[in-house]
Amino acid sequence: xxxxxxxxPELIVIGTACVLFLLGVLPMPGARRASAALALISLLGTxxxxxxxLMFRWPGDTLHDSSNALRIWYFAHYIKILATxxxxxxxxxxxxxxxxxxxxxxxxxxxxxxxxxxxxLLSIAxxxxxxxxxxxxxxxxxxxxxxxxTYVMVSISRPLPVAQEAGVKYxxxxxMAAAVMLFGFSYLYGTTGTxxxxxxxxxFSDRRTAVGSINALPLSTWQMLAVIMLxxxxxxxxxxxxxxxxxGDVYQGAATPVTALLSFVPKASGLVALIKILYVIGGGMWIxxxxxxxxxxxxxxxxxxxxxxxxLLQNNVKRTLAYxxxxxxxxxxxxxxxxxxxxxxxxxQDALQAVLFYLAAYGIMNAGxxxxxxxxxxxxPKAATSAETFDDIAGxxxxxxxxxxxxxxxxxxxxxxxxxxxxxxxxxxxxVQLRGExxxxxxxxxxxxxxxxxxxxxxxxxMFLRATSEAYPHAxxxxxxxxxxxxxxxxxxxxAVGLSVFGTLILGIIPPxxxxxxTTAQTASSLEPTSIPNATQASxxxx
Amino acid sequence: xxxxxxxxxxxxxxxVAAVLFYIFAGISAISALGVVISRNIVRTAVFLLFTLVGVxxxxxxxxAEFLAAVQLVVYAGGTLILIIFGVMLTSKSPFSRxxxxxxxxxxxxxxASVIFFALVLAITRTKFAVNPTDFTAYPIDKLxxxxxxxxxxxxxxxxxxxxxxxxxxxxLAKGRRREAD
Amino acid sequence: xTSSLLAVQLADPRLAWxxxxxxxxxxxxxxxxxxxxxxxxxxKRSGKVKETTYESGMVPIGDTRRRFNVRFYIVxxxxxxxxxxxxxxxxxxxxxxxxxQKMPDKSxxxxxEMIVFVGLLLxxxxxxxxxGVFRWD
Numbered sequence: 001x002x003x004x005x006x007x008x009p010e011l012i013v014i015g016t017a018c019v020l021f022l023l024g025v026l027p028m029p030g031a032r033r034a035s036a037a038l039a040l041i042s043l044l045g046t047x048x049x050x051x052x053x054l055m056f057r058w059p060g061d062t063l064h065d066s067s068n069a070l071r072i073w074y075f076a077h078y079i080k081i082l083a084t085x086x087x088x089x090x091x092x093x094x095x096x097x098x099x100x101x102x103x104x105x106x107x108x109x110x111x112x113x114x115x116x117x118x119x120x121l122l123s124i125a126x127x128x129x130x131x132x133x134x135x136x137x138x139x140x141x142x143x144x145x146x147x148x149x150t151y152v153m154v155s156i157s158r159p160l161p162v163a164q165e166a167g168v169k170y171x172x173x174x175x176m177a178a179a180v181m182l183f184g185f186s187y188l189y190g191t192t193g194t195x196x197x198x199x200x201x202x203x204f205s206d207r208r209t210a211v212g213s214i215n216a217l218p219l220s221t222w223q224m225l226a227v228i229m230l231x232x233x234x235x236x237x238x239x240x241x242x243x244x245x246x247x248g249d250v251y252q253g254a255a256t257p258v259t260a261l262l263s264f265v266p267k268a269s270g271l272v273a274l275i276k277i278l279y280v281i282g283g284g285m286w287i288x289x290x291x292x293x294x295x296x297x298x299x300x301x302x303x304x305x306x307x308x309x310x311x312l313l314q315n316n317v318k319r320t321l322a323y324x325x326x327x328x329x330x331x332x333x334x335x336x337x338x339x340x341x342x343x344x345x346x347x348x349q350d351a352l353q354a355v356l357f358y359l360a361a362y363g364i365m366n367a368g369x370x371x372x373x374x375x376x377x378x379x380x381p382k383a384a385t386s387a388e389t390f391d392d393i394a395g396x397x398x399x400x401x402x403x404x405x406x407x408x409x410x411x412x413x414x415x416x417x418x419x420x421x422x423x424x425x426x427x428x429x430x431x432v433q434l435r436g437e438x439x440x441x442x443x444x445x446x447x448x449x450x451x452x453x454x455x456x457x458x459x460x461x462x463m464f465l466r467a468t469s470e471a472y473p474h475a476x477x478x479x480x481x482x483x484x485x486x487x488x489x490x491x492x493x494x495x496a497v498g499l500s501v502f503g504t505l506i507l508g509i510i511p512p513x514x515x516x517x518x519t520t521a522q523t524a525s526s527l528e529p530t531s532i533p534n535a536t537q538a539s540x541x542x543x
Numbered sequence: 544x545x546x547x548x549x550x551x552x553x554x555x556x557x558x559v560a561a562v563l564f565y566i567f568a569g570i571s572a573i574s575a576l577g578v579v580i581s582r583n584i585v586r587t588a589v590f591l592l593f594t595l596v597g598v599x600x601x602x603x604x605x606x607a608e609f610l611a612a613v614q615l616v617v618y619a620g621g622t623l624i625l626i627i628f629g630v631m632l633t634s635k636s637p638f639s640r641x642x643x644x645x646x647x648x649x650x651x652x653x654x655a656s657v658i659f660f661a662l663v664l665a666i667t668r669t670k671f672a673v674n675p676t677d678f679t680a681y682p683i684d685k686l687x688x689x690x691x692x693x694x695x696x697x698x699x700x701x702x703x704x705x706x707x708x709x710x711x712x713x714x715l716a717k718g719r720r721r722e723a724d
Numbered sequence: 725x726t727s728s729l730l731a732v733q734l735a736d737p738r739l740a741w742x743x744x745x746x747x748x749x750x751x752x753x754x755x756x757x758x759x760x761x762x763x764x765x766x767x768k769r770s771g772k773v774k775e776t777t778y779e780s781g782m783v784p785i786g787d788t789r790r791r792f793n794v795r796f797y798i799v800x801x802x803x804x805x806x807x808x809x810x811x812x813x814x815x816x817x818x819x820x821x822x823x824x825q826k827m828p829d830k831s832x833x834x835x836x837e838m839i840v841f842v843g844l845l846l847x848x849x850x851x852x853x854x855x856g857v858f859r860w861d
Binding site for chain 2: 739741745791792793794795796797798800801802803804805807808809810811812814815816817818819822834837840841842844845847848849851852855857
Binding site: 003007014018021065066067069070112115118119122129135137138141142144145148149151152155156191220221222223224225 | 661662664665666668669670692693694695696697700701703704706707708710711714715
């Protein structure tokens with residue numbers, strides 16, 4: 001299959017990003033408006049192209065290039081469609097609506113709109129590459145392509161010291177995590193002698209066949225070390241406890257649209273890479289050694305619980321949402337823990353289906369919460385560009401009822417209340433936990449959902465039940481920082497929040513639609529058409 | 544030339560390689576220790592140089608000439624210069640000294656020893672798939688063919704990554720343009 | 725048996741580096757010997773002028789222990805990126821000439837692959853230029 005045909009979606013996004021960098025050199029407001037429009041068009045175009053690929057061009061085919069470094073099956077298409085779809089929302093949320101197009105109510109990239117959108121596209125292209133990658137080198141490059149632009153985006157997003165600090169912190173810790181991950185990849189390569197994931201999976205499955213065991217074979221100590229290092233690296237991207245410590249500061253420091261992006265794009269890349277590596281370690285049949293399963297179980301429980309408990313203690317809404325996003329990583333990891341559990345049968349595939357559905361649900365509902373936050377003004381414009389603390393949002397639900405209701409919908413969905421997509425997300429996860437007969441995990445997940453309700457409801461309650469803070473309308477705008485009037489209802493932003501809320505509700509209220517997404521996730525949950533291509537197929541693929 | 548002669552020559556080569564290995568490994572290990580022990584940051588950087596050069600020597604011994612060249616050009620040449628630049632640009636006195644607290648020393652030693660024992664355990668227990676002494680494994684032209692053939696996509700993605708890095712660096716160095724600009 | 729051993733012996737390409745090793749040994753030995761000998765047998769006199777920093781004959785001004793201009797950072801960064809780029813040129817350069825001679829039809833694709841690689845880097849250059857990174861103001 002032609003390399004170009006396989007890679008068109010990625011090529012479009014990367015190519016557009018390159019054009020945007022050139023546009024970034026031009027200092028005119030028109031260039032910045034055009035940047036946003038171009039980014040939107042390219043993501044929408046890629047989205048359509050991916051849907052066309054999946055449904056009409058190659059329905060059910062595995063796309064791969066001659067060297068088998070890229071393999072695209074339903075799984076990759078699902079992730080890529082999700083990434084571009086949610087990416088459209090991020091572009092809408094970052095739409096420059098200020099005078100001279102220097103940013104919007106939350107974002108202030110002054111002249112650097114072109115770079116900003118270019119970096120955003122590259123980050124999304126990174127996730128797409130991770131989804132397509134069937135080679136360790138490409139997998140690593142994809143993860144880094146998703147991550148490195150975000151380091152710069154955090155600093156670009158607003159001219160406040162807190163953003164610069166967040167950017168530097170994120171960069172150093174991210175580089176450290178990347179180094180550990182690369183160590184893991186190199187060890188895995190050293191013990192298997194190949195970087196191709198299919199090849200490695202076959203080695204693991206062959207070893208099992210040679211011994212004649214249907215259970216997982218223990219990895220060699222070196223491979224165990226490699227997998228643990230890889231899980232460390234992915235856990236950092238997922239902001240999983242104990243590698244979550246950067247999340248609070250970085251999410252708070254970045255402008256709100258960038259925070260929304262950070263809470264989805266790097267996470268998706270880490271999650272997808274984790275799934276791929278587990279698939280490979282399991283010899284293509286999800287038969288994963290018990291110690292790794294236990295490690296992931298502990299990681300999931302810790303991430304959920306610590307994320308939710310710390311979320312309770314915050315005074316800053318963005319920080320609360322940062323810990324909420326850690327907790328959601330924990331929910332996703334519970335699904336991964338079920339995949340890695342020693343259960344036989346089809347639990348693994350069902351668990352992956354639930355994880356993929358949850359990822360989509362999380363992406364849809366999370367963007368809305370940040371979008372609403374963006375539209376509310378801050379009481380201290382010097383410390384923030386848009387609403388950040390609970391005082392900022394106090395009473396705003398009564399001033400702007402629609403915004404309040406939108407936030408309420410997103411929060412209810414993040415809790416997992418019925419009539420929202422979050423409910424089905426949690427329902428499916430808990431169902432596979434039950435099928436995996438992991439009752440402790442079920443209990444801990446339910447307790448966590450209850451804890452999380454406290455701080456989500458606190459957000460909603462502040463918006464509706466508290467009086468508006470007095471200080472707010474008179475706070476002067478700082479010199480040199482363009483600010484628009486409070487609660488600017490710009491069309492792209494309203495559209496983004498509208499899409500998010502609409503998606504959250506419609507997928508929660510109309511079961512057939514939920515069913516459709518869920519079955520799509522099901523087809524996506526088989527990473528390969530057959531479990532693993534056998535030796536003859538593989539040699540045919542090799543050239 | 545008799546078989547015994549050739550065997551003797553092969554043995555000699557092995558011995559020379561072993562001696563060189565211990566020399567390079569010794570340079571690396573001792574300099575690495577210097578990096579940790581030295582409290583003067585510039586000296587630390589110079590010790591790091593010898594560590595990296597020693598590792599490059601080991602790559603040469605393993606017949607990985609390309610890797611050795613990369614090690615010398617990028618690490619000994621590039622990264623080290625960046626470290627020195629970092630010191631020159633940030634610190635008020637480039638010859639500032641590290642004064643780690645006793646607690647930090649204890650923590651660092653314990654973390655390092657845990658990692659050390661984990662690695663020793665892993666090395667002694669694992670059988671590697673690739674034979675490191677395979678001389679003919681990867682000559683440079685074969686590497687080129689692989690890089691521009693099977694690994695073409697990663698190769699081009701690397702340049703995209705470099706693009707991002709350079710744009711990020713340019714942006715951060717130049718800072719935000721003022722509105723009037 | 726003999727032939728295979730011969731092959732092993734002749735195939736050891738590390739032997740090709742023996743002159744380089746010899747050169748390094750000679751260079752290091754020369755430097756160390758010179759310093760050691762001058763310490764051992766040279767006269768030891770000290771004075772105020774002799775203890776000043778050697779600045780190629782100039783009288784040294786000020787202190788080196790000061791902060792340098794941040795602009796040097798971008799120079800270092802660009803150097804490093806080009807440095808990494810050169811590394812990727814190396815394997816390409818080793819195969820390009822043989823390809824042109826033996827398989828001219830394939831060498832075009834090879835050239836385009838490198839042009840894309842360099843083009844992306846050039847883009848970064850154009851960006852940095854437009855951004856005024858090379859302006860020394």
